[in-house]
Amino acid sequence: MPAQDEEMQTHGPLFDMRALGFKADEVVTVTGGGSGIGKATVLAAAQSGLAVSIWDINMAGAEETAKEVEQLGGKAIALSVDVTDPDAIEAAWKSTIAFGTCRYLVNNAGPPSTAGGPFVKNLEIALGSMELVTMRWLETQAEQATSIVNLASIAGNYMGGGGAISSFYPAAKAGVVGYTRYLATRFGGKPRANAVAPGMTLTPRTIPYFSIPAIAKGLERIPAGRAGYPEEIAAAILFLLSPASSYINGALLPVDGGWALS
Numbered sequence: 468m469p470a471q472d473e474e475m476q477t478h479g480p481l482f483d484m485r486a487l488g489f490k491a492d493e494v495v496t497v498t499g500g501g502s503g504i505g506k507a508t509v510l511a512a513a514q515s516g517l518a519v520s521i522w523d524i525n526m527a528g529a530e531e532t533a534k535e536v537e538q539l540g541g542k543a544i545a546l547s548v549d550v551t552d553p554d555a556i557e558a559a560w561k562s563t564i565a566f567g568t569c570r571y572l573v574n575n576a577g578p579p580s581t582a583g584g585p586f587v588k589n590l591e592i593a594l595g596s597m598e599l600v601t602m603r604w605l606e607t608q609a610e611q612a613t614s615i616v617n618l619a620s621i622a623g624n625y626m627g628g629g630g631a632i633s634s635f636y637p638a639a640k641a642g643v644v645g646y647t648r649y650l651a652t653r654f655g656g657k658p659r660a661n662a663v664a665p666g667m668t669l670t671p672r673t674i675p676y677f678s679i680p681a682i683a684k685g686l687e688r689i690p691a692g693r694a695g696y697p698e699e700i701a702a703a704i705l706f707l708l709s710p711a712s713s714y715i716n717g718a719l720l721p722v723d724g725g726w727a728l729s
């Protein structure tokens with residue numbers, strides 16, 4: 468695994484997602500869509516024909532991503548939203564509904580696995596925010612809501628993560644899976660809800676970790692021989708959102724190059 472200061476490829480190809488069965492110009496909302504996995508998901512969604520509502524606390528990242536969508540010939544709006552703020556969520560849903568028919572939601576935003584601060588506060592940001600965003604959508608758009616994908620992690624689900632990350636993170640990510648299963652069954656299967664569990668993925672958040680010898684050593688166990696690209700996580704998210712996965716509901720899909728099994 469190359470260290471951070473060596474030349475390191477940080478992006479994979481943008482896969483051709485056009486056969487997944489989305490209808491053109493239906494809207495997907497992606498929280499944390501201004502960076503990393505969220506940004507790759509926005510670009511893959513745009514390439515698959517969806518219009519995208521990009522929510523992020525980092526407006527510069529959201530706007531830059533919207534610009535890249537337009538360069539791909541797609542449609543996007545960038546909204547400044549803190550997913551822990553009910554008023555901001557309410558306003559963002561209003562703007563999104565005015566933008567188009569929102570059928571898909573990706574709950575991706577969350578604090579880094581190394582975030583400090585109170586355990587319960589971090590749980591609220593990482594897990595509580597998904598409930599706030601999702602339920603506000605379902606209260607107003609239940610007829611349109613078709614499919615949800617939540618970002619879990621192999622941490623808390625396939626690995627303990629002890630030592631390298633903060634205690635809230637595996638707890639929150641195990642909670643994401645429980646919450647996803649609740650959503651999958653609560654409304655009679657519409658919307659469907661599934662979760663993706665990325666392994667170590669190259670994003671602005673994680674790239675600094677690659678120069679830490681203990682982390683680089685742990686990554687040597689990945690059967691794929693490398694960390695994942697955000698585009699590889701985005702491809703799994705788009706599949707689980709799409710009509711191509713119409714009979715998959717309540718699933719957790721690890722996308723980790725086989726790391727958790729090694």
Ligand SMILES: NC(=O)c1ccc[n+]([C@@H]2O[C@H](COP(=O)([O-])OP(=O)(O)OC[C@H]3O[C@@H](n4cnc5c(N)ncnc54)[C@H](O)[C@@H]3O)[C@@H](O)[C@H]2O)c1
Pocket residue numbers: 498499500501502503504505522523524525528548549550551575576577578580592618619620621664665666667668669670671672673
């Ligand atoms: N990168 C990995 O190795 C990895 C592994 C497992 C799971 N994940 C999960 O994937 C998701 C994305 O991670 P990433 O590595 O792409 O991170 P990233 O830091 O590259 O991007 C996260 C984005 O979310 C935004 N964000 C953070 N808090 C927010 C808030 N309160 N409201 C709105 N936006 C907010 C940030 O501004 C940023 O644009 C997270 O849920 C993370 O836990 C990542």
